[in-house]
C-alpha cells in the first residue's frame with residue numbers, strides 16, 4: 001500500500017515496514033466486495049431534497065436550501081422542471097465560474113473576520129460552492145475558516161451570529177438531552193461525526209463560553225473539506241455550562257447562558273447524559289472532544305474512551321500530528337548531527353492537554369527505535385509556568401504532569417527557558433504554552449548552537465500566540481531551523497534558498513481518524529489507531545515535498561492524505577477487532593482500501609442536483 005503520490009522506490013508497503021502494523025492478509029477474491037447501502041458516508045439523496053424543497057415552496061425553496069442550491073448553475077431543463085424560470089438571471093454558469101465570483105467577493109473584504117463572515121454566509125447559502133471553493137484553494141482559504149481566524153470568530157461569535165448552525169446542549173437541558181438531540185434535522189441520514197466543545201479553552205484564547213461553538217463548526221468544515229464526510233452528516237455541538245469570561249457575561253449581545261461556569265460535579269452528569277443520548281440516537285456516531293480546558297479534557301477522555309466511539313483532538317490528534325512531523329524532522333536533525341535517532345532530546349514549553357498529549361505520543365517515536373517505555377519517557381522534559389517539572393520542585397503537580405516529572409535534576413530547579421535549554425541541551429523545542437514570542441532570537445540562536453539543524457515547533461494557536469514566527473526562526477538559526485507552527489506562516493527566502501514552514505496542526509489527522517471510525521463503524525478509537533494515523537502521516541510525504549525540505553505534506557493533497565491515514569487506521573482497527581462492518585473493510589487489499597476510502601468521500605459537485 002503506497003502512500004499517496006509516493007514514487008515507486010518510495011512505496012512503503014505496510015507489510016515491509018518495521019514500524020507499521022501487520023496488515024491483514026491481502027485477500028484474493030473472485031468478486032470485489034459489494035457495498036451495502038449503509039457503508040456510505042456520502043449518502044446523498046439530493047434529488048429527493050431538491051424535489052422536496054420544490055414541492056414545499058416552489059422552485060424558490062431550492063434556492064434557499066444550502067444543500068439543494070445550485071444557483072446560476074441550474075440547467076434550462078432544471079429551471080423548467082423546478083419552476084425556477086425568472087427567479088434566476090439568464091446566464092447559466094458552471095461551478096468553476098461561481099468559484100471565481102465567490103473568491104472575488106471574499107478577497108475584497110478588508111479584514112480576516114470579514115472574510116470569515118463572507119465564507120460562513122456562503123456555506124449557509126450553497127454548501128457545494130463553499131466546499132468546492134475551499135478544496136480548490138486550501139492554502140488561501142483554510143486560514144479564513146480555521147486557525148488563525150476561527151479564534152477571532154469565536155471571540156466575537158455572538159456578535160457575528162447570523163443564523164444557527166449547530167446544537168446547543170445547556171445546563172438547563174439536564175434530564176432532557178435526548179429530546180434536544182432528537183430536534184436535530186436528519187433528512188439525509190444520521191450524523192457520522194460530532195465535534196463537541198464546552199468552550200472552556202478555545203485555541204489559546206481561554207474561556208469563550210457558548211461562543212466556542214465556532215470551533216466545532218470550523219473543525220467539521222475540515223471534516224468535509226479534508227475528510228470527505230458529507231456535510232449533512234456533521235453535527236457541531238456546544239455544551240453551554242456558563243462562562244467565567246467577564247466580558248461575555250457583560251456583553252448584551254452574548255448568546256450563551258449568562259452565568260458563571262458550573263462546577264465539574266454539576267457538569268459531569270450532563271456530559272454523561274449527552275454521551276449516552278448520542279450513542280442511543282446514532283449508534284455509529286464518532287464524537288470528537290475539542291478545546292476543553294486541560295484537566296477536563298483528560299478526565300473525559302479517561303471516562304469515555306473505552307465506553308464510546310470518541311477521541312480527544314487536543315490530546316490525541318495533536319499527539320498524532322506531531323509524532324508524524326517529528327518523525328520526519330528527527331531524520332533531518334539526526335542526519336545533520338550524525339547522532340542516532342534514539343538520542344533525540346525533546347523539551348516541551350507548556351504542559352497542558354496538548355503538551356502532555358504530544359509528549360505521550362512521542363514516546364512511541366523512541367520505543368520504535370528500540371528504547372523501553374521508561375527510557376522513552378526520559379528523553380522528554382516538560383516546562384510549565386513554574387519552570388522545569390521535577391519531583392522536588394515543591395508544588396503539587398497536576399496528575400497529567402506526573403509521568404514526565406524529572407528525578408535526575410540533583411536538587412537543582414530550572415526556571416527560565418534559556419537555563420532549562422542549557423541544562424537539557426535539547427534537539428527539539430516544542431511550544432504549547434499559549435505564551436507568544438517566548439522563543440526569542442537568543443533562545444533560537446542557542447538551539448542552533450546546540451544543533452546543526454534544530455527542531456523548533458511553536459505550536460500554540462492562533463498565530464498571535466505562537467511562541468515565534470517563521471521569519472524570526474529562520475534568521476536566528478541562519479536558515480537551519482526545522483520548523484512547524486500550529487498556524488500557517490508565510491514562506492521565506494534565506495541566502496537564495498526558498499524555505500517553507502510546516503503546519504503542525506491536528507487538521508492533518510483528525511479527518512482521517514474520524515472518517516475511519518465512521519466508515520468501518522469502529523466500536524472504539526484505540527491508542528494504537530491514533531499512533532497508526534501518525535505513522536501514516538509521516539509516510540505520506542512524497543519525493544517533491546522531501547526535496548522542498550518539508551516535514552508535512554502540502555495541504556493541496558489533504559484529501560489523499562486523509563484517505564491514506566483513514567485506510568491505515570482502519571487496518572489497525574481490523575487488526576484489533578474494533579471495526580464492526582461485518583468484515584467488509586477487512587476483505588479488501590490495502591490498495592483497494594485506500595481507493596475505497598477516497599471514493600467514499602463527498603464531492604462538492606452539482607452533478608446530482610442537475611441530473
Ligand SMILES: NC(=O)C1=CN([C@@H]2O[C@H](COP(=O)(O)OP(=O)(O)OC[C@H]3O[C@@H](n4cnc5c(N)ncnc54)[C@H](O)[C@@H]3O)[C@@H](O)[C@H]2O)C=CC1
Nearest residue numbers: 203204294350351352353354384385433460461486505506
Ligand atoms: N498545533 C496544534 O495542532 C494544537 C495546538 N494547540 C495549542 O496549544 C496551546 C496549549 O493548549 P493546552 O495544552 O490545552 O493549554 P493549557 O492552558 O492547558 O496549557 C498551557 C501550558 O503552558 C504552560 N505555561 C503557561 N504560561 C507559561 C509560561 N510563561 N512559561 C512556561 N509555561 C507556561 C502552563 O503551565 C500549561 O502547562 C493552545 O494555544 C492551543 O491552541 C492545542 C492543540 C492542538
Ligand SMILES: CC(=O)C(=O)O
Nearest residue numbers: 203291314461505506
Ligand atoms: C488546533 C487545535 O486543536 C487547537 O489549537 O486547539
Ligand SMILES: [Mg+2]
Nearest residue numbers: 290291313314
Ligand atoms: Mg483544539
